[in-house]
Amino acid sequence: MSIWYYKIGSCKLLEIKKCQNELQAYKDHLHEELSIGFIEKGATNLKVNGKEYYIKAGEAIVIYPFVSHICQPIDLANWKFTMIYINKDFYKDILEDLNKSHFMGIKKLNDEDYRKINYMIDTMKGNESLIEKEEKIVSVLADIFINCDINIELVKDKQLEEIRKYIEINFLEQLKLDDIVMHFGLNKFGIIRSFKNRYNATPAAYQLQLRVNYAKHLIEENPNLVQVALNSGFYDQAHFTKEFKRAYGLTPKQYLKSIK
Incomplete structure (x- = not known):
């Protein structure tokens, strides 16, 4: 697994990850970033919100932030993909510009799409200004994904959405079901x-996913993995290592090494 970060000063616009012949995550998980996956070789079953989709080489998937999903490759020996994760402070503006109700789905890619994607990645590596890089990201995503071949419906319920937001705000706390019962009257x-x-996850599992995501960000800033575990709500190092690997396919130590 290879991971690249593209930053402008302290601002991380994109994280680009390339994987080949390996399982990147072992269970349902989520990302706070806007996630875009490009299947380069092989095929996979992708489960999103309890529904299953078949995606093959030459297709791409856009996954909305905080949506539970899992990718299950058909054949690991014939499997290669690239993931692009767009920073949460940046994707909000993108989604406002690109009618977010239609900005999640599966898209068949042509040669021109690949050219644009590679150009966008090359732009991130270059010396262009921040505004040039931002414009390139928005332009490419709009050109490629504004009309997906298959739109994945995001089902929402107002009260459940409020519970989800409550967990997101308090995910580092020692939450109890009684807290949610008292707060929402269910x-x-x-x-x-x-x-x-x-959401294809219990409240406890959702909180755990948020903690693992948070730990991933902390690792980027702090190489002390014991402290990272504690600061992200894990009081057992073995539990932290196990959950991190299940979510990202790497142990915290391996992930730290990969981004140095």
Whole structure:
């Protein structure tokens, strides 16, 4: 697995990750970034919000932030893909510009699409100004993904969305179901069942995913993995290592080494 970061000063616009012949994540997970995956070789079953999609070489997938998903390659010996993660402070503007209700789906790529994507990546490596790089990202994403071949519907329920936001705000706290029951006036069984049906994760599993995502950001700034685990809500180092690898396909130590 290879990982590149493209930063302008302290601003990280993109993270680009390339994987070949390996399983990148072992369970349902989510990203706070806007995620774009390009299948270069082989095929995979992708589960998003409980629905399954088949994606093959020459196609791309756009996954909305905080949407639970898992990728299950058909044949690891014939599997290669590239992921682009767009910083959360940047994708908000993109989604506002690109009617976000249609900005999630599967897209068949042609030679011109690949040319634009590679040009965008090359632009990130160059000496262009920040505004030039931002414009290139928006322009390329709009050109390629404004009309996906398959649009994936994002199902939302107002109360469940409020519970999700509550967990996102308090994910570092020692949350209890009683806290959610008291805050929203629902019974425990109803919360667990409805939340899992909607987001393909229980509230506890969702909180765990948020902690792992947060730990990933901390590792970029702090090489002390014991402290990272504690600061992201993990009080057991083995548990932290296990969950991180299940989400990203690398242990925290391997991930730290890959980004140095």
